Amino acid sequence: ICHGIPDDRSLREGDIINCDVTIFLDGVHGDHSETFAVGEVDQQSQKLIDITRECLYLGIGAVRAGGVVSDIGKAIQHHAEEAGFGVVREFIGHGVGEIFHHLPNIPHYFEPSARFEFKPGMTFTIEPMITIGEPKATLWDDGWTAATTDLSRTAQFEHTIVVLEDGVEILTVDETEIQPFIAGGKPDVWPSRIRATSTNAGTSDK
Incomplete structure (x- = not known):
């Protein structure tokens, strides 16, 4: 699922691999x-890879000033389960900024009690982990690596975003990288509400 420790095994044709980068x-x-x-x-x-990516952007598209955290999980869970996949519940998104992990917690499944209200300027991650099989996690003996209990494959995509008065801005993507995907029509959330930070000069285009 996540937090795998690198080792000397060679990548093989047909593998899938997740890279999680922080700065x-x-x-x-x-x-x-x-x-x-x-x-x-x-x-x-x-x-699995395609649906997980779509879940991320549908979750981002559910964010709006005045909305609540549960809006994200509702959008993600519906899309994943409609495709026949499960949503891992043990790992969630989180507030991020001067401190790496802080409130709000962002479950990627519908949690009715998650009523934390979004306000302009809030920054957090959305990082759904979607699985082919049973969406239950177990921790390996190394105390770090998390895997599904049935060892089924999972995928994850994550962005750091900031809530705006009129939408949301993705801080960890170049606009040119994602527009072709959105232009394909799945999901149709990019044109009206989601903005991307330009990475060409390392500054926001706001």
Whole structure:
């Protein structure tokens, strides 16, 4: 699922691998994660990757000033389960900034009690972990690596975002990288409400 410790095993055709990158710059943290296919993967694994990416952007698209945290999980869980996948519940998104982990907690499944209200300027991560099999996690003996109890494959995508008065801005993506995906129509949330930070000069285009 996440937090795997690197070792000397070689990547093989058909593997999927997640890279989770954090940065600390000018006193604040950023957090970003993507899942990659190694060569050609089986159809179910490719679908898992695609659906997980879509879940991330649907979750981001659910964020708006005055909305609540449960809006995110509702959008993600519906899309994942409609595709026949499960949502891992043991790991969640989180507030991020000068401190790496802080409130609000961001569950990626619908939690009715998650009524924390979004306000402009709030910065946090959305990082759904979606699985082909049973969405239950176990911790390995190394005390760090998390895997599904049935060892089924999972995928994860993550962005750090900030709530705006009129939408949301993704702080960990270049606009040119994501527009072709959104232009494909799945999900159709980019044009009206989501903005991307330009990474060309390391500054926001706000």
